[in-house]
Amino acid sequence: MNKKFIAASCALLLTGAQLPTLAQAQIKIGFSAPLSGPVAVVGQDQYDGFMLALEQGGGKFGGQAVTVLKEDDQLKPEVGNQIVRKFIDKERVHAIVGLGFSNVMMASHKVIVDSGTVAISTNAGPSPVAGALCAANVFAVAWQNDGSAESMGKYVQEKGYKRVYLMAPNYQAGKDMLQGFKRYYKGEVVDEVYTQVGQSDYSAEIAQLQSAKPDAVFAFYPGGMGVNYIRQLSQAGMLAKLPNFSVFTVDGTTMPALRDAAVGTTFGAMWDAALDNPENSAFVAAFSAKYKRVPSEYAAAGYDAGRLLDVAVRKAGAQFGDKRALAAAVKAAGPEFKSVRGPFQFNKNNMPVQNYYAFQVAGVAGVPTVKLLGTPLPAHADSYQSKCALR
Incomplete structure (x- = not known):
């Protein structure tokens, strides 16, 4: 076998090995x-x-x-x-x-x-x-977790509510949400209640909420937690008489289950199908x-x-x-x-700079419908970027 044939064969083998890659x-x-x-x-x-x-x-x-x-x-x-x-x-x-x-x-x-x-x-x-x-x-x-809550804090502040009750699950996002709300809300925080992650029964917390008699309530309960929370508020008659503000509680994941129970609630978000x-x-x-x-x-x-x-x-x-x-x-x-x-x-910390909107669920011809109320925080950057060493 001559050297040219060997070289050609090796070249073909190498090419064949590379082609699949x-x-x-x-x-x-x-x-x-x-x-x-x-x-x-x-x-x-x-x-x-x-x-x-x-x-x-x-x-x-x-x-x-x-x-x-x-x-x-x-x-x-x-x-x-x-x-x-x-x-x-x-x-x-x-x-x-x-x-x-x-x-x-x-x-x-x-x-x-x-x-x-x-x-x-x-x-x-x-x-x-x-x-x-x-x-x-x-x-x-x-x-960034705080963003939507910050928009609700600003919105509630601008609407003139003096005394607000806060609720969220006890984990990092829950703490971030309530901190974000308080960053823009300057009225009285009546109470700040943290519940278990995945909790389904809020009857005790709702009883405490009723006793506190705030001007409004702000909550963060995503997914199934939000469905249970809003349903139980509605069953207790609280939604009809207490302004309800939230983030990630009344949204596209919970609306199909909540339907009429969601009507009248106001929420902050960076997006909704209504945009x-x-x-x-x-x-x-x-x-x-x-x-x-x-x-x-x-x-x-x-x-x-x-x-x-x-x-x-x-x-x-x-x-x-x-x-x-x-x-x-x-x-x-x-x-x-x-x-x-x-x-x-x-942003420099790889968090979004974006609009945060205020939405409300209204009953239109008997069908719960989300409408855009405004943009409390346009092109909003989070509050932690100064602590980030990235450029």
Whole structure:
């Protein structure tokens, strides 16, 4: 066998070994969220929104085929941590999306930061991660926890309510929400009540609320917690006589169950199906057609995460496999992709700068309908950015 033949054979073998790698080049994404239990709808909406964006891209982000690995964190920090470690160490994903509730995200935060893997939260925006624990590879495409609550604090202050009662579950996001409300509300806080995460019976707390006789109540109860809380307020006759303000309590995930019980409530959010812009109209129509339900803000955040990654992977080009390059591309993609919420960009701490709106549920021809009241906090940046060392 001559040397030229051997050289040619080796060249063919090398080419053949490379071709499958090039042909199979793809983005691998780990998606983690609560997909069981009382808040499963919150995680499912994020996932469905994300997968809709991927479907609209033909199964690709930035021209690269995408594989999505889905895991249920069960709203348990230790489970979420195990999932993240699996995504990073075993699956070697390019990005992690979802990240669960704030308590789950905080349990995995150091592992994610140390790995350098790009992580995009579609729900949690804990204050420590917005501040001193900010990292170049960790992004929140949904919100910094305080934002929506800050908008309600400002709205309630402007409406002149003198005495307000506060309620939330006892975990990081609950504390962030009430702190955010108080940052903009300057009246008297009658009481600040923290309940168990996942609690379903609020009869004792509602009795205390009745006894306190405030001018209004502000609460944060996502998913099934919100359904139980509002229903029990309604059954106690409190919704008819006490102005009710909330965040992540009356929304697209809870309205189908609450229906008439939600009428009259006012809530703050960075998004609702009621927003009138071309991107949102198209998203709501597509999501409703595919999943046979109206999307929530969680679905909107998941959808935007997919659209953000589409732009970021395209910007990263051949370097999409480089962790730092992909993180830089995600940051740069912030103001470029068309968000369904309206204007969007990342702050220096990788938290959103965005509008926070006030909405109210009204009864229109016997049907609960959300209407936009205003924008208490336009182009709002969170209150923790000064503690972040990033530029």
